Amino acid sequence: MSTEEDTNAQKHHLGIAKYGEGALSYNNYLKVEELKNLQVCMSEPPHHDEPLFIIIHQTYELWFKLILHEIDEAMRLLNEGNVVRATWFMRRVATIFKQVLVNQIHILETMMPVDFLGFRSKLNPASGFQSSQFREIEFAAGMKEPRIMQFFANEPATLAQMQKRLDQPSLSDAFYELLIARGFAVAATIAEDESEACVEAHEQRVKELRKIYEQPEKYYDLYELAETLIDLDENIALWRTHHVTVVERIIGFKKGTGGSEGVGYLRSTLVKRSYPDLWNVRTAIEL
Numbered sequence: 001m002s003t004e005e006d007t008n009a010q011k012h013h014l015g016i017a018k019y020g021e022g023a024l025s026y027n028n029y030l031k032v033e034e035l036k037n038l039q040v041c042m043s044e045p046p047h048h049d050e051p052l053f054i055i056i057h058q059t060y061e062l063w064f065k066l067i068l069h070e071i072d073e074a075m076r077l078l079n080e081g082n083v084v085r086a087t088w089f090m091r092r093v094a095t096i097f098k099q100v101l102v103n104q105i106h107i108l109e110t111m112m113p114v115d116f117l118g119f120r121s122k123l124n125p126a127s128g129f130q131s132s133q134f135r136e137i138e139f140a141a142g143m144k145e146p147r148i149m150q151f152f153a154n155e156p157a158t159l160a161q162m163q164k165r166l167d168q169p170s171l172s173d174a175f176y177e178l179l180i181a182r183g184f185a186v187a188a189t190i191a192e193d194e195s196e197a198c199v200e201a202h203e204q205r206v207k208e209l210r211k212i213y214e215q216p217e218k219y220y221d222l223y224e225l226a227e228t229l230i231d232l233d234e235n236i237a238l239w240r241t242h243h244v245t246v247v248e249r250i251i252g253f254k255k256g257t258g259g260s261e262g263v264g265y266l267r268s269t270l271v272k273r274s275y276p277d278l279w280n281v282r283t284a285i286e287l
């Protein structure tokens with residue numbers, strides 16, 4: 001790709017592509033016609049409920065795109081030491097999760113289990129497992145599981161993008177780097193294993209985080225940032241809880257189209273956290 005094409009592709013990715021010469025209108029600015037043509041049913045004849053299923057997933061993916069855009073900016077600002085503005089964008093991310101993503105999954109409960117069965121078999125083997133943007137959000141937040149990469153083995157461009165996200169620092173890394181710059185004795189990253197060194201590194205972090213959580217006014221910018229990270233973590237966990245409940249209501253304990261055992265697998269993910277030390281500090285603090 002030439003540099004010019006590269007820049008155009010980047011602009012497109014961020015949604016700032018240049019318009020042609022025609023007069024601007026609501027419909028052409030928002031590409032409404034193009035949007036309306038992006039729902040392609042797999043059922044034949046199209047099942048009445050399949051557009052609902054497609055549109056709800058597409059809207060999730062659009063919000064995921066914006067969330068990644070905001071997280072990238074927050075990380076850039078954190079690297080510059082601009083904590084206030086980074087916190088502002090993280091507040092936006094947490095609000096999108098809380099007000100939209102956690103709640104909208106329940107719209108699917110207006111689809112009868114028998115209606116979902118009317119087109120479910122056509123979706124095999126596509127699955128939420130393969131939502132690369134959801135995985136990128138997990139990685140960017142700090143929840144890096146290399147095993148996830150297997151789901152993208154047949155999609156080279158996606159795999160490369162995921163690898164980039166896996167290799168680059170996460171919000172968790174940026175947060176602890178910031179603490180180090182402010183004089184706190186914490187590890188920026190911790191190799192997660194069963195070793196004593198790993199346990200000690202987490203204990204040391206909690207010890208240092210206590211200073212912030214026991215005197216929030218003294219460290220208010222760090223406290224506020226930490227709480228927006230917790231907001232994001234909490235709302236990802238809440239999304240998982242709402243999603244698995246809706247899944248149970250619609251398909252019970254049937255296996256997933258991605259090959260997992262379904263509800264049993266999804267329940268096992270409910271304990272995942274990006275910032276375990278920020279959760280643990282609450283147990284440790286004292287007056």
Ligand code: HEM
Nearest residue numbers: 060127128129131134247250251256257258259260262269
């Ligand atoms: C009828 C509605 C839905 C059903 C029955 C359903 C079912 C499932 C099942 C069974 C899994 C486990 C993986 C597998 O074996 O396929 C899964 C994972 C997942 N689904 Fe859904 N889902 C539904 C709607 C949605 C929606 C609207 C989203 C929005 C993005 C979504 C996103 C995901 C994600 C990201 C995962 C991976 C979770 C993880 O591994 O931690 N699902 N889903």
